[in-house]
Amino acid sequence: MRTHGTLWFYPPVSVKARQTGVRYEVNNVQAAAENLLEWPKRGPHWNKAVQACLAALAGELSPDDVRTAFEAAARKEGLLLD
Incomplete structure (x- = not known):
């Protein structure tokens, strides 16, 4: 069954961006998928996400x-922000 619409989660996950000092607040499945595609490293945690x-x-x-x-993948790759 395919879903339609934005699939939200809370609380958001704060991750580092490629640009120094920039952070992303990821709060839905679609944004998580888009953000993952930007990551330079793609290990087992990335694959699971x-x-x-x-x-x-x-x-x-x-x-x-x-x-x-x-969140686990971001933590493993050192991209998770508090």
Whole structure:
């Protein structure tokens, strides 16, 4: 089952951007997927987060599960901000 509309999660995940001093507040599945595509490193945690995004967009996983996977990947890659 494919979902339509924005799949929100809360609280947002704050991550570093490529530009120094810039941060992104990621608060939905679509933004998480777009942000992941910008990452220079793509390891196992990145892959798990991408798969979570795809599953949520297909209606198979909750946005909160995506948030958890995205936050873990950002932490692993040193991109997570407090």
